[in-house]
Amino acid sequence: MQINDKSGVTEYKASQERYNTMTYNRTGKSGVLLPAISLGLWHNFGFVDSLQNGRDIIRCAFDLGITHFDLANNYGPPYGSAEENFGTILKQDFKNYRDELFMATKAGFDMWPGPYGNLGSRKYLISSLDQSLKRMGLDYVDIFYHHRPDPETPLEETMGALADIVRQGKALYVGISNYKPEETQQAANLLKDLNVPFILHQARYSMFDRWVENGLLETLEQNGVGCIAFSPLAQGMLTDKYLKGIPEGSRAAKNMSYLNTDTVNSNLVKIQKLNTIAQERGQKLSQMAVAWILRQPAVASVLLGASSANQLKENLKALDNLDFSEEELQLIDGIVG
């Protein structure tokens, strides 16, 4: 349910110091600089969540130099509600800052019933972006992604739709997500022929999931495309949240298919060992997890989720210590493989 929080709305003026501490990285070989840490709205921003809490997180992010916010058509729940809530917050707080924001949305997973609300057809991508723009109250997004590969639709059709979206002025840049290295290379070839600015690949990457190291990061570097790493904290496992059990209200406590008590329990020993290394570095585990990803030159930004502004503030301190000794890296490899 959407919270009617009119009484809680206070006028927002962004911090004058917002660009003083954040690091901005070039995205591939493009002109775009992204904050080293970006904010994703997959969880905690739907109608089931508190709009005021979401607003606090976004205000906090922008005040700390986070200019990049990541959405998708089906973030919520219910689907579409994270975009709608973001639109509300944008209208209330950020209408004077639109040009300081780098906004993303995506389509590729199931969104509406029937044959046209899923996967990678031109029909789906173009109509989904039109819906997203309406929900967010935007004229265009800065980047539009195809959210996952669709083995049934010709890649020429999907990439052609991305090209037309850019030509229509509905997105400035395009990206892909969850594509394997060879699929990424094929997409890059097509987008190059179509003269479309393909600047980002959004990929799951954390100490617990290193698949991008098997060819994807190399492919991206060869094509001048940046990587933005999602679920960098393995959805909260790479923090101190689960060190002493499963707290009420946490993602794992909700026992969803992608993070549940069994996943946490089976990783607990590794989490504890990694936490010891983080402590020896004078960092929280979450801060070490972010820094560890940023050591990769192909990674332009780490895309965090947060259920409170305090989590975000804590995680941003990762930027105070990004260096790893060879010994630390080997110890981490020894734990996570």
Ligand SMILES: NC(=O)c1ccc[n+]([C@@H]2O[C@H](COP(=O)([O-])OP(=O)(O)OC[C@H]3O[C@@H](n4cnc5c(N)ncnc54)[C@H](OP(=O)(O)O)[C@@H]3O)[C@@H](O)[C@H]2O)c1
């Ligand atoms: N392209 C794709 O297919 C795809 C897929 C997944 C995600 N994404 C994007 O990536 C973004 C981030 O993904 P994610 O939310 O899975 O990332 P994550 O950063 O790995 O996990 C975020 C969660 O970790 C917990 N957390 C964060 N900081 C903490 C701290 N300091 N102490 C304790 N717990 C902490 C919170 O869980 P609690 O809520 O339990 O407090 C938070 O919601 C998404 O919002 C989305 O934009 C993209």
